[in-house]
Amino acid sequence: MPAPVILIDGRSGAGKTSLTRLLLERWPLDASPQLLALDSTYPGWDGLDAAVEDVTRNVLIPHAAGQQGRWRRWDWGAGEYAESHGVDPGxxxxxxxxxxxxxxxxxxxxxxxxxxxxxxxxxxxxxERDGDTYRPHWERWARQEDDxxxxxxxxxxATRVFVVP
Structure with a gap:
């Protein structure tokens, strides 16, 4: 049986990262989980769908089959993929x-x-979190989230919905 998988989704600024941090701090099992933050995989400001497709194909599907998956980190400064990381199916x-x-x-x-x-x-x-780096891209990113x-x-x-004011 594959190890548990938890997906945490929401629009930018909704509180996903804070919720994830709380989950990891209170993780009930002995072995800590692996964390994959999609912010590390989006290939640029137009890359929401591409990252999800890549992670589904190369991480989630192999993990469900009990096989090692891999994801690639996007280097935002260089504008290209950098190193890849393994995901342990156990x-x-x-x-x-x-x-x-x-x-x-x-x-x-x-x-x-x-x-x-x-x-x-x-x-x-x-x-407030990302400041001027994100400001010019807010609408562009929001359209991808809307889609x-x-x-x-x-x-x-969702099996759980959290509403953050």
Whole structure:
């Protein structure tokens, strides 16, 4: 039987990373889970779908089959892929990031979380966190999230929904 998989999805600034941090701090099993933050895999500001497809094909599907998966880190400064990282199928896996909860990925994870938060609160948190680096890309990224929500209806595939004011 494959190790547990937890997916944590939500729009930018919703609170995914904070929730993930709390989960990891309170992890109930002896062996710590592997964490894959999609922020490390998005191939640029237009890469939401590409990262999800890559992680599904190269991490989630192999993990479910009990095989080692691999993901590639995106070097934002260089604008290209950098090193790759292995994912041990014998260890629990937590994947956190916008776009990760789709009909396909839902079938590969036992716990599926959607984090919901109002747009103004999300924007304030995201821009406070990432500042001027993110500001010019906010709308561009939000359109990709809108497409994901309309196409994949992640909240409908969640086993848990958290609402963050």
């Amino acid at each position: 260890l629990a896996l937590v994947i956190e990031g916008s776009g990760i909860l789709t009909p396909e990925t839902a079938m590969l994870a036992g716990v599926r979380v959607w984090v919901e938060s109002p747009a103004d609160s999300r924007r304030e948190r995201a821009l 994901h929500v309309a196409r994949d209806d992640p909240a409908a595939h």
